[in-house]
Amino acid sequence: MPPFDFSKTDYESEPMSRECELTGVKPMSGHNVSHSQVKTKRRFLPNLVKVSLHSEALDQTFKLRIAAKALRTVDKLGGLDEFLAKAKDDTLSDKARKIKKNIAKKAEEAPTA
Secondary structure (H helix, E strand, O other): OOOOOHHHHOOOOOOOOOOOOOOOOOOEEEEEEOOOOOEEEEEEOOOEEEEEEEEOOOOEEEEEEEEHHHHHHHHHHOOHHHHHHHOOOOOOOHHHHHHHHHHHHHHHHHHHO
């Protein structure tokens, strides 16, 4: 039994906000500018995708809603565990913060066993 039940915090069960769970990227506001320089308000939305990322340390797969740019960064750094190790806690969602905490706990237990 894992130390935390992630089935209750699945991305289908929560209301969807337009925010990346790993980087905290949110919609930005700006203007549409026409040829005549008339400016109308608009929103720039992040390119969010639903992905399943595998944690090597926990040997579990987690469903997250992250920005496509964050997915490229996860691939570049070598996986979810390495990304979360370098990520700051204030940018992570509650779910990602719990995953990071469990990975750190597992890493502490591994050398002693």
